[in-house]
Amino acid sequence: MNEYEQLKKGEQGAWISIGAYLVLSVVKLLIAYSGNSEALRADGLNNVTDVVASLAVLIGLRISRKPPDRDHHYGHFRAETIGSLIAAFIMMTVGLQVLYETVRQLVSGYEQQPAMLTAWTALGAAVVMFAVYRYNLNLSKRINSHSLYAAAQDNRSDALVSIGAFIGISGAQFGAFWLDPVAGFIVGVLICKTAYDIFRDASHALTDGVDEQLLDDVKQTIAQDPGVKRVEDVKARLLGNQVLVDATIHVAPDLSVKESHDITDRIEETLEEVHHIKHTQIHIEPYNETGKPV
Numbered sequence: 642m643n644e645y646e647q648l649k650k651g652e653q654g655a656w657i658s659i660g661a662y663l664v665l666s667v668v669k670l671l672i673a674y675s676g677n678s679e680a681l682r683a684d685g686l687n688n689v690t691d692v693v694a695s696l697a698v699l700i701g702l703r704i705s706r707k708p709p710d711r712d713h714h715y716g717h718f719r720a721e722t723i724g725s726l727i728a729a730f731i732m733m734t735v736g737l738q739v740l741y742e743t744v745r746q747l748v749s750g751y752e753q754q755p756a757m758l759t760a761w762t763a764l765g766a767a768v769v770m771f772a773v774y775r776y777n778l779n780l781s782k783r784i785n786s787h788s789l790y791a792a793a794q795d796n797r798s799d800a801l802v803s804i805g806a807f808i809g810i811s812g813a814q815f816g817a818f819w820l821d822p823v824a825g826f827i828v829g830v831l832i833c834k835t836a837y838d839i840f841r842d843a844s845h846a847l848t849d850g851v852d853e854q855l856l857d858d859v860k861q862t863i864a865q866d867p868g869v870k871r872v873e874d875v876k877a878r879l880l881g882n883q884v885l886v887d888a889t890i891h892v893a894p895d896l897s898v899k900e901s902h903d904i905t906d907r908i909e910e911t912l913e914e915v916h917h918i919k920h921t922q923i924h925i926e927p928y929n930e931t932g933k934p935v
Contacts (some may be wrong), residue, residue, distance in 0.1 A: 652739035654777040654789050655699035658796060661773050662691040665766050676756030679746055679761055680806040680824035683739045687832050688800055690735040691795060696730030698792050700724065714919075718880040722846050725791045729840035732795070736832030743826040749818065755821050760810035770796050779935075785917065791839045798835040802828045849878040855916070859886060862915055868892055868904035870928040885920045886912065891928035901925045 669685030672678075701724020707717045774796035781790035791915040809824020860875045873889040888908075891903055912918040 652699060652702050654780045654786075655695050655702060655792065655885040657773055657776060658792055659692055659699065661769060662688045665769065666692060669762060669766065672759055672762045674896065676759035678704035678755035678759035678806075678810055679743060680809045680849060681755070681759040681823045683743060683825035683828040684763060684766070684799075684803055684806045686735055686739060687799060687828060690732050690832070691799060693731050694795065695792060697724045697727040697731065699724075700788070701727075702786075702789075715880055715885070718883050721786070722843050722879070725839055726843040726847070727789070728795075729836045729843060732832055732839070736829050736836055739749065739829035739832060740826060743822045745831060746822040754816075754818060755810050755813055757810075757814060760807050760814075763803045763806040763810060767800045767807065770800040770803065774800060791842065795835055798831055802831050805831070818890065846879040851877045851879060851884070855884070859888075859912065859916060859918070862911060863888055863890060863908055866894075866904065866908055866911065868900075868907070873926065880920075883920060884916075884918045885922075886918055886925075887922045887924060889924045891926050894927035898924070 666685050666688035666834070669681050669688060673681035673685055678803075683785075698721075701721040703717070705718050706718035707713075707720075709716045774793055777789055777793035777796055781793050805827050806824050809820045812820035812824075854875055856875055859877065860872050863869060863875065864872045869890050870893060871891040873891060874887075875889075876887045878885050890904075890908075892904060896904075905925065908923060909921045911920050
């Protein structure tokens with residue numbers, strides 16, 4: 642499966658998330674309104690943002706599938722990461738709104754007992770979202786999609802948010818009415834936390850941040866090739882779900898151009914096999930027996 646087929650496969654997870662969020666948001670908001678539950682209302686608003694966020698991820702995945710053109714020589718893979726970034730901004734905005742509303746309820750005094758139906762609705766939604774989370778998590782690992790992995794983490798957060806709403810609403814049944822808006826406040830905090838995590842990962846990738854352990858592993862793999870005398874430098878960057886590697890190596894100075902080229906081909910094949918890196922650029926320099934470059 643090439644990178645474009647992987648992105649197309651990732652759209653399935655985005656569509657499943659959108660479908661689940663659409664149904665759950667409508668059900669939660671309607672039942673929250675009739676059952677007087679601030680926690681379930683906040684949970685429903687959370688799912689509304691998730692619909693928009695999942696659409697942003699879906700659009701990013703679709704744009705990423707566009708082939709290289711005159712002004713995008715490496716393709717459009719970073720559109721996937723930009724989709725994650727947009728999703729983070731949307732989630733943070735609604736999370737702050739939920740925090741504001743629940744604090745206002747607590748300050749003004751909240752003395753409404755929510756209907757127990759709202760609690761069962763929250764619990765049922767948690768089960769649904771945990772199933773969606775498992776599906777998207779497994780799919781994101783199979784196709785190596787960062788945006789779908791972020792969406793899966795959002796799915797898990799939504800399941801936990803619904804469980805928190807269930808606990809808060811259940812507690813309110815025993816006279817602790819303040820537990821309902823408190824549960825809504827916790828929902829807002831979790832929304833903001835998830836948004837921040839997605840923003841951090843997306844911005845790290847867009848600024849060419851790469852896991853240092855990956856660089857060390859790649860350098861070690863290159864150094865193990867028998868034709869490599871020294872690994873001078875290894876750089877990498879993320880392009881959506883793709884890793885681009887630039888490396889400078891030293892080889893014996895008496896090798897022919899073809900022999901040096903064979904070494905680079907061998908290294909590229911090894912990196913793809915061991916680390917699933919399909920884009921590698923290797924610069925060759927001569928090396929002498931004193932241990933210093935020529």
